[in-house]
Amino acid sequence: ENINCIAVDWEDGAKGTYISAVNNIRVIGAEIAYFIKTLQSIFKYSPIKIHLIGHSLGAHTAGEAGRRIQGIRRITGLDPAGPCFEGTPALVRLDPSDANFVDIIHTNAAHFPALGKCSCASKYLQGWECHQDTDIIPCISGLGMYNTTGHLDFYPNGGSVMPGCTNLMRE
Numbered sequence: 001e002n003i004n005c006i007a008v009d010w011e012d013g014a015k016g017t018y019i020s021a022v023n024n025i026r027v028i029g030a031e032i033a034y035f036i037k038t039l040q041s042i043f044k045y046s047p048i049k050i051h052l053i054g055h056s057l058g059a060h061t062a063g064e065a066g067r068r069i070q071g072i073r074r075i076t077g078l079d080p081a082g083p084c085f086e087g088t089p090a091l092v093r094l095d096p097s098d099a100n101f102v103d104i105i106h107t108n109a110a111h112f113p114a115l116g117k118c119s120c121a122s123k124y125l126q127g128w129e130c131h132q133d134t135d136i137i138p139c140i141s142g143l144g145m146y147n148t149t150g151h152l153d154f155y156p157n158g159g160s161v162m163p164g165c166t167n168l169m170r171e
Helices: 018-043 057-068 118-125 163-169
Strands: 051-055 073-076 102-106 152-154
Touching: 018 057, 051 057, 057 073, 057 118
Parallel strands: 051 073, 073 102, 102 152
Antiparallel strands: none
């Protein structure tokens, strides 16, 4: 099969605070959509052949690109980010209208505002610095969306804590 795989490096857009990265996904999604439209006009590339895959904020970025281009065949969201997206309107997050088929794999899901129990984690996500001796990892495990957001949502092992992952985060 003759395919193209294009990776998006948005390191500069993801720098800074989590909130600034969230605000940049619409711009990055628009740039991806522009690139796909360029492929369409130059190479007659059909959107029905396109499969976008994104992890965390990248899942919502893929959704933004799909929202701007009608007929994208498939978007796969790998643990779409929960903070700033859980419970928001479909227009600002990945949802089934962004492609002909949207499938989601939830592996780090949690209901929000689950961070209310940990003021340091809440401040961290808002761009505040926490004390260096504070371990926020136990507070922020579960940063993926919990609610269904695709045509098909898959929750391996219940979708929240994967066996063995807790120890990996501390190493």
